[in-house]
Amino acid sequence: MRHLASIVFSLTVSMTTFVHAGEHGLVDLFNGKDLAGWTQRNGTATYRVEGNTIVGRTSEGSPNSFLCTDKPYGDFELKFDVKVDRALNSGVQIRSQSVGDTPDGRVNGPQVEISLDGMAGYIYGESAGGWMTPDKDRKGHQRFKDGEWNSYHVVAFGNTIQTWINGHQISDLTHEEKFTTHPQGFIGLQVHGIGAGQGPFEVRWRNLKLRDLTGFKTLYNGKDLSGWKTTGNWLPQKDRSLLIQPRSGEKGWQRYSAYLWTEKKYKDFVLDVEYSYPPGGNSGVYFRVDDRADPVEKGIEAQILDSSMKDGPLTHHDHGGIIRTVGASKNMSRPPGEWNRMVVTCVGSHLLVELNGEQIIDTKLDEGAMKDRPLEGYIGFQEHGEPNNIRFRDIRILDLTR
Numbered sequence: 272m273r274h275l276a277s278i279v280f281s282l283t284v285s286m287t288t289f290v291h292a293g294e295h296g297l298v299d300l301f302n303g304k305d306l307a308g309w310t311q312r313n314g315t316a317t318y319r320v321e322g323n324t325i326v327g328r329t330s331e332g333s334p335n336s337f338l339c340t341d342k343p344y345g346d347f348e349l350k351f352d353v354k355v356d357r358a359l360n361s362g363v364q365i366r367s368q369s370v371g372d373t374p375d376g377r378v379n380g381p382q383v384e385i386s387l388d389g390m391a392g393y394i395y396g397e398s399a400g401g402w403m404t405p406d407k408d409r410k411g412h413q414r415f416k417d418g419e420w421n422s423y424h425v426v427a428f429g430n431t432i433q434t435w436i437n438g439h440q441i442s443d444l445t446h447e448e449k450f451t452t453h454p455q456g457f458i459g460l461q462v463h464g465i466g467a468g469q470g471p472f473e474v475r476w477r478n479l480k481l482r483d484l485t486g487f488k489t490l491y492n493g494k495d496l497s498g499w500k501t502t503g504n505w506l507p508q509k510d511r512s513l514l515i516q517p518r519s520g521e522k523g524w525q526r527y528s529a530y531l532w533t534e535k536k537y538k539d540f541v542l543d544v545e546y547s548y549p550p551g552g553n554s555g556v557y558f559r560v561d562d563r564a565d566p567v568e569k570g571i572e573a574q575i576l577d578s579s580m581k582d583g584p585l586t587h588h589d590h591g592g593i594i595r596t597v598g599a600s601k602n603m604s605r606p607p608g609e610w611n612r613m614v615v616t617c618v619g620s621h622l623l624v625e626l627n628g629e630q631i632i633d634t635k636l637d638e639g640a641m642k643d644r645p646l647e648g649y650i651g652f653q654e655h656g657e658p659n660n661i662r663f664r665d666i667r668i669l670d671l672t673r
Contacts, residue, residue: 297350300340300458300479301325312337312374316462324477327462329359329470335397337364337378337459345455346484349425350628352477353385357417359472361385364397364459365427380453381446382461383425383434385474391415392423392434392441396449397461403446414439420477424628426612428484428667438627440610445511487543490533490650490666500563503529503654512547512664515554517657524553529654531663532563538647539671542615547662550607552577554661555594555653558615561645570648571596571641573615573624573632575661579604591626595640599624599631610664618671619646 302308303323311318314336317328327338345366355361367380379398384390389411393404402409414436415421424435430450434442460476490498493511503526506514513531521529537558544556553576560570571593578590581602585592591599591613603626605611614625617636624632636644652663 297480334464336462339457339459348482351479352420355474356472360463361474362461366453366456487667501531512662522656530651532651539618541669557651559648561648603627
């Protein structure tokens with residue numbers, strides 16, 4: 272029995288470490304010391320390390336240069352900060368290739384634009400057909416700040432590429448053709464080529480972090496409610512979202528059958544979901560619900576609420592809080608009409624919640640009000656009743672149950 276207890280303890284410690292810093296969290300692409308794990312392709316621009324920053328410097332007369340990861344990536348979440356000289360255009364290659372897979376072979380593939388011309392964050396096909404973001408969707412903006420560090424957030428999953436700059440969504444591109452030719456590849460930091468007599472100019476990157484989304488499965492197919500159970504009026508939309516549109520007279524949140532429930536139960540998992548609420552919007556993400564007829568007492572809820580204007584401490588009833596347990600450590604709510612992204616990680620009794628790229632919950636479920644709740648159950652989204660139209664999209668899960 273002592274030997275068995277030792278094994279159980281070791282597994283518990285291992286899984287807890289796994290949640291905090293394992294392969295399913297954000298990991299550093301740059302070690303902060305040197306360029307190990309990176310290879311330069313094309314061009315003669317130079318790359319150097321200054322503190323925690325990679326600095327790319329132009330070379331007069333050189334074509335485009337790229338500092339590329341040695342490892343390829345397919346489905347992933349990428350975050351980085353960038354600052355670029357005003358006269359220089361740059362970008363970050365994703366899912367990219369080089370002809371002949373050699374350092375001199377022409378780099379080609381999707382590029383997340385870095386520029387001061389209002390096009391930052393849109394997707395360009397580097398040596399791959401030009402702009403992937405359609406002309407009608409490329410609207411000039413001022414989200415990229417001149418002379419300042421700018422925070423980028425990129426999610427590539429299947430045929431969809433999404434980008435945010437400084438917390439504002441710029442692109443939501445679906446491109447089946449490019450996904451067919453470039454389903455995976457390296458990530459590359461571009462120093463744009465310059466002509467004779469120009470420069471030198473510099474671009475700087477820091478806080479390069481990536482979460483590998485390989486193994487995640489789509490829970491909502493964007494078309495119908497296959498794999499789900501509900502009596503509610505959940506309507507698939509053309510933009511791959513699901514709209515909750517309560518029928519006339521459907522009020523209150525205790526109509527549990529109208530919630531949207533998975534047909535399958537989950538124990539240990541990473542759940543990744545996006546949603547958009549109207550002013551005053553109210554819903555919730557339920558998980559480990561043992562009895563769908565009584566989710567409040569037989570499950571756990573992460574609150575969805577328009578808390579975007581709230582100042583001061585957050586309670587468990589505010590956005591991102593775990594009902595009856597703990598409030599979010601930081602208000603990461605986006606304004607009504609914008610898309611929020613929540614990532615819920617459950618392993619054993621350990622629960623982590625990220626909201627819009629920031630960890631806001633790190634708690635143990637075997638303590639406090641949730642200590643007797645099931646460790647396995649259904650996942651669901653709350654139908655709070657009219658007039659509460661809320662949209663969900665890009666619902667995916669990584670099942671960690673062994």
